[in-house]
Amino acid sequence: MIKLKPGCSAAVLVLAAIASKPACAEVTLYGILDTFVGYTNAGGKGAQTAEQSGGLYASRVGLRGSEDLGGSLRATFDLENGILTNNGSATNSTQAFSRNAWVGLASRYGEVRFGLQNSALLIMHSRFDAFNGGTYGSLLHNASTFTFRYNNMITYWSPNVAGFTFSGGVSLGGQTSPHDALNAYVGAIDYQRGPVYLGVSHAEQNGANGEVLTKTTFAGGSYQFGNLTGYVGFYRGNNLGANLNTNVAGTYHSVYWLSAGYMVTPALHLMAGIGYVQDSTAQHDNAGEVSIGTYYNLSKRTLLYATVARLVNRHGASYALIGNGPFTPNTPARGEGVTGAQLGIVQFF
Template sequence: MRKMALACSAALVALGTVTVTPARAEVTLYGILDTYLGYTNAGGKGAQTAMQSGGLSASRVGIRGSEDLGGGLRATFDLENGILTNSGAATDSTLAFSRSAWVGLGTPYGEFRFGRQNSVLLLMHSKFDAFSGGTYGSFLHNASTFVFRYDNMITYWSPNIAGFTFSAGASLGGQTSPHDALNAYVGSIDYQRGPLYLGVSHAEQNGANGKINTKTTFAGGSYQFGSLTGYFGYYRGNNLGSNISTNVEGKYHSVYSLSTTYSVTPALRLAAGVGYAQDSSGQHNNAGEVSVGAFYSFSKRTLVYGTLERLVNRHGATYALIANGPITPNTPTRGEGVTGAQLGILHSF
């Protein structure tokens, strides 16, 4: 018994030594759970009411971490998987981590990341919009077509320098002939000082022949006037269809967005926006949208939101209300419009 007591005492002393040692590595479990009821009435298709996942933000669960390596260096990583909170399914059953899977090295001069990563276009365009690039109300999101994330990505993220930050990255296609076939290149620069925010991001994707196949640009900003914040956003891309093979060099469409939010109270925020899509392909497949919304925060982690919107298509346009999660939209027939409404709840942890 005495030997056992001594062994237990030694174990407790060792455990106490471990617990008081300053932690140099941190791992965080995080996530967003966003579920909403959506109503859409699409011209030529009819009305649909459905529960969906990812209205304001796509639902996800992730693990991120960092380790202090000393000398100003740190190792970082992020593993993130998309989920559908209305069904419990993964957004992509073929991937263990469909949204992010990267490891990085941070330095005093910026951070380098390697692996599957979100496109900076996805991260930035939400800052140009009163609807945060989500919900049916974001025409900037509804009418733009771009790659959300890239595999085999190498990126650099700069530190803040007098309000400016920038990033640059390349996605390697891994081809031998030509060696740059299927490569993608992305970059961004933004500026934040006081109530003003400005940003621009750009991406180019090579085809199988190594020549540039698609070009995509977002630009915009915001300015806060007390309780009122104004946003403007611009998109230009030759992603004229969801099928990349339809993209034609020199045939672009552009999206213009103006929106605003008003903080009635610290918890309640009202939003309104208008947007217009202009087709330069010569087919005049233009569209426009008017949206209103309300967002109420019960806490820093939980909010409820609701939106109302009307999207109008012209000629052969078939833009739809798509929100932020992966759904099969209620797409109107060519040249028809769609009316929508949402009521959702979001919790983050």
């Protein structure tokens, strides 16, 4: 991370000017650059080799900062944009900051944030997975459909109390009739103490009529046994079609995911996972995946990673190996499987 001492000017994007002014707040320029080469062979579609952005992490660049207002009160903000490192484009060309754009106030009693924010579900589900909720190797991510982030969000993030933290928020739909149409509600609670981590998060999205249309839940945890860490992850959602107009109340699909990571050396880590997708509809569009992977830290800021995965679909299921980047996957024909391997590099700054 690059830390700059900005002045009172709001022109935070003019970095050179900011750095030369008298300090009144601290701003950090940060980013993650993740590029990989992936090979997939999808049933009914064929083989593909492609360079993509965002295997282990979604690539991004951002500015975050805070200002001490006195009396333990701080003003905070984060501006973050998604990028594609394989071609240099923005993940969303219509937005200046597609991942985060919020301001907040923080104290010893917690923090309140206003604006575009990552969902607690996105933040939490990576902690249930040896693959960090990314790469071809994570069925928990490959087979889960949920909203990554929300516009018009108001959230509260609690301080740590005896190992417990809590967050809750509402995304305002801004409608007049009914006034809660298109609102979304998100909450999460987790516990971290010693080798144990446990968490659960839940989101509900209203439809245009103000009634709850989609429900999504993540739950799981991890336990560290020396150099070995075991993970369990669970997902349940009724957003089957990734489209608010296609969801059916009471119809869900669930993902059950077991994975483990082993630290061979401080630099070398090995991962493995196995999971199953269960569809509660009459179509029984089930699926399963097994995967292995590794990453190697070349330094504190640079790592290499590799994964191999096999995903099998049943009946009409067509899950694919998607990783963390917003790229078009090699999706198999319905009921067909896909095999994939990837080799990537990540640079943090």
